[in-house]
Amino acid sequence: xxxxxxxxxxxxxxxxxxxxxxxxxxxxxxxxxxxxxxxxxxxxxxxxxxxxxxxxxxxxxxxxxxxxxxxxxxxxxxxxxxxxxxxxxxxxxxxxxxxxxxxxxxxxxxxxxxxxxxxxxxxxxxxxxxxxxxxxxxxxxxxxxxxxxxxxxxxxxxxxxxxxxxxxxxxxxxxxxxxxxxxxxxxxxxxxxxxxxxxxxxxxxxxxx
Numbered sequence: 541x542x543x544x545x546x547x548x549x550x551x552x553x554x555x556x557x558x559x560x561x562x563x564x565x566x567x568x569x570x571x572x573x574x575x576x577x578x579x580x581x582x583x584x585x586x587x588x589x590x591x592x593x594x595x596x597x598x599x600x601x602x603x604x605x606x607x608x609x610x611x612x613x614x615x616x617x618x619x620x621x622x623x624x625x626x627x628x629x630x631x632x633x634x635x636x637x638x639x640x641x642x643x644x645x646x647x648x649x650x651x652x653x654x655x656x657x658x659x660x661x662x663x664x665x666x667x668x669x670x671x672x673x674x675x676x677x678x679x680x681x682x683x684x685x686x687x688x689x690x691x692x693x694x695x696x697x698x699x700x701x702x703x704x705x706x707x708x709x710x711x712x713x714x715x716x717x718x719x720x721x722x723x724x725x726x727x728x729x730x731x732x733x734x735x736x737x738x739x740x741x742x743x744x745x746x747x748x749x
Contacts, residue, residue, distance in 0.1 A: 559630030563607045578614040585610070596647040604632070604640060612637055613644040620693070658726045685726060687718040689738040692730075706734035716741045 566574050567582055574582045589606045592598040600606050612626050623634045630637065691712040694704055704711035712734035718727035732741050 553627065553631040553633065555631050557631070559608045559612070559632060560605055562629065563605070563611045566611070567607065577618075578611060579618040580614065585614075592644070592647045592651065596650045598643060598647040601640075604636070609640045609644050613641055613648075616641060652728070656725045656728050658720070659724070685718055685720040687716065687727075687742070689714050689716050689741060691715075691734055694734070703733040703735055706736075708734060714738070714741060716745060 566577055567585070571582055574580065574585060578585055580588065585607075589610050592610065593600075593606050598606060598609070600609075608630065612630055612632075615621065615629070616623075616626060623637055626632075626637050627634055691706070691708055691714055693708075694711045694713045696704060696711055701711045704713065706712060706714070713730060714732040714734055714736050716727075716729045716732070716738075717725060720726055727745075729741065729745055
């Protein structure tokens, strides 16, 4: 058993269709195919790759391009697939995929600091958006946006799932988001347990801006 596992290893990811070949097929193919796989248009995918490289420190490696790293990350997030399926699609080991996923995640978090925030003229549009029903105007006269909580499915070790199981019946994280009238995100707070009440998250956001 030890000999077969550690000394006489048989190559596993040997497909001629490597991850880089897969990415190039997508980027050179139909626009719909890129959107279905990565939830981004081709131009946005390329622009995001360039931004993560030039502004947020994402670096290619000897065995993987930036496009391939980003493709693995987006496919994992967009479809909720596991590491093993990504291994088969991109023909890399689980350890390699995990390492590059977290590299892209780190760069994305840095990007989020720049884009999820109020813009410079955030309050200039107050009053420019009129309500359909004028009788509600006194209550929303100085409104500058809207906020809400949403539940996103979460995967956790079995021993840590209980606090995250709320009204959905399965583990989720409760995310508070704020948007302005241009539908641009100005605030986001992820990571709360699914069982946490919306008012508690809102209260904590006010106490810890």
